[in-house]
Amino acid sequence: MTAISMTDFGALPAVRIEGPDGAVAIVTLYGAHLVSWVTSDGQERIFCSAKSSLDGSRAIRGGVPVIFPQFAARGNGMRHGFARVSTWRLGDNGDGFAEFTLTQAELAPGVAAAWPHAFSLTLRVEVLLDELRFVMAVRNAGTAPFPFSAALHSYFMIDRLAYTAIDGVQEGEMLITDKYDHIYFGVERSIVLRSGMGALRLDQQGFTDAVVWNPGAADSAALADMEGDEYQHFVCIEPALIEPVTLEAGATWTGRHQINVVYA
């Protein structure tokens, strides 16, 4: 059985997507936020903080936040955009996949007034054999162009930072021991994340850049929604479109991200 069903994650309504090999992903309607991906070997691959709000009062800390239409504080709007704090609608769905949609109509009135563009955002989440696949599409449904940035701010679970290496973002293997926050522009290769929990291969199309982030001990202690040494147990590797792209009226931009389990 590879169907989808409704569930809860904390106080948030969510969609459970089961793949052909028994892998399961959970996506909350709040943010179209993937909060869990358990592969067929029973291993959780995605980090979510034990202190995260799970009631829609603020963005979820962990999972795969959808960043749109602004990256971080690079603009005058809401930090990392409004998509992660808006409630999306469940759209087309079937065996092993679900699509989520957000348009101007779903936005809180203040948010819609601050970003007055007719848009349609779709996120397709598909659970395949040892693979998680995202397709994010932004459509300009209005009559004038608008600029946007986008990212899938993926928090990957690792056992410890010290046992973790990232390949494919720079020359040679990259190691993180504490705070790290860097944008790699023009990523063209597969990225491989290796940790004591095995390896994941990350591929992206449409997203031109990748952000690698970990808050380290000091910044993590300052985050109200992260506890203790949790920063040791994730690394964010985010397919991103950092420099705003102008989308013409009627046009659609598509970004894709595939995460594959790599067996040695």
Ligand SMILES: O=P(O)(O)OC[C@H]1O[C@@H](O)[C@H](O)[C@@H](O)[C@@H]1O
């Ligand atoms: O705390 P937020 O808004 O979820 O942002 C987390 C991090 O997101 C990353 O994408 C940024 O590069 C970091 O600078 C930022 O701290």
